[in-house]
Amino acid sequence: MHRYDKEVRDKPFPAHGPKLLLIGDSFSQDFYNVIRESKAFPGYAISAIFVSGPCQMAWELSDLSRDIGKMGLKKCQSQLLNERIRRQVLKADIIIFAFNWQEHAVSSLSNRIAKFGFRKDQTVLVLGRKQFGNGRLSIGRLLRLSEDELSGLSLHSSDEHLRINQAMRESLPKSMFVDVHDVVCDKSGACPIFTPSSNELISHDGGHLTPAGARYLGMLLFRHELLKHYTGDLIGIPQDGYDGGRRKNR
Secondary structure, three states: OOOHHHHOEOOOOOOOOOEEEEEEOHHHHHHHHHHHHHOOOOOOEEEEEEOOHHHOOOOOHHHOOOOOHHHHHHHHHOOOOOHHHHHHHHHOOEEEEEOOOOHHHHOOHHHHHHOOOOOOOOEEEEEOOOOOOOOOOOHHHHHOOOHHHHHOEEEEOOHHHHHHHHHHHHHOOOOOEEOHHHHHOOOOOEEEOEOOOOOOEOEOOOOOEOHHHHHHHHHHHOOOOOOHHHOOOOOOOOOOOOOHHHOEEO
């Protein structure tokens, strides 16, 4: 994962012009990489607020998972959502939340988002989880595959991933939720491992994007109904995309 997000982390907004705020963990960093690779949101001032994965969308310590442990509680005390973050949120025109979402947060996510008190003229989006395989990618196996086999390779997402994504789909408004899994993967839950045209690895760990993965995901995501208006100079949007019916599950 190439972390360009450092150039926008906690960056103050200018007085004028459209403003985009990203809030989240390393998946939010990934999305900034997607924006950068895709040249999306042209003309927007972009700022990012980083929140560690275990601390996601918590206003109070009671919002955290019971499994977080003492070290996690200590870490998250300084990353709770607060009035300072809320003031930055209310300056933005578009706010995008992106986390490796966990069940404890998803169950009350709508209420946690509502606490910001967004204005009617603000756009609020929530990016769903992404997972390219279920941790079963074997380098040895990849080395034995031909280019044609690599091009068609896909792996199924975990049951946990699918369950959390379904919960988000059911609980969040369609005007807010960007279902990343649905954009990238097929209906059986199988997701590509390599880009279709150049056979470049999409993710090195199943969750975070390589530079090629960021470009590929951008080509798909910025065709989504909720993101297609922010494409800017996006070039080379594939017409084939990912067709699960043509890929081989491994």
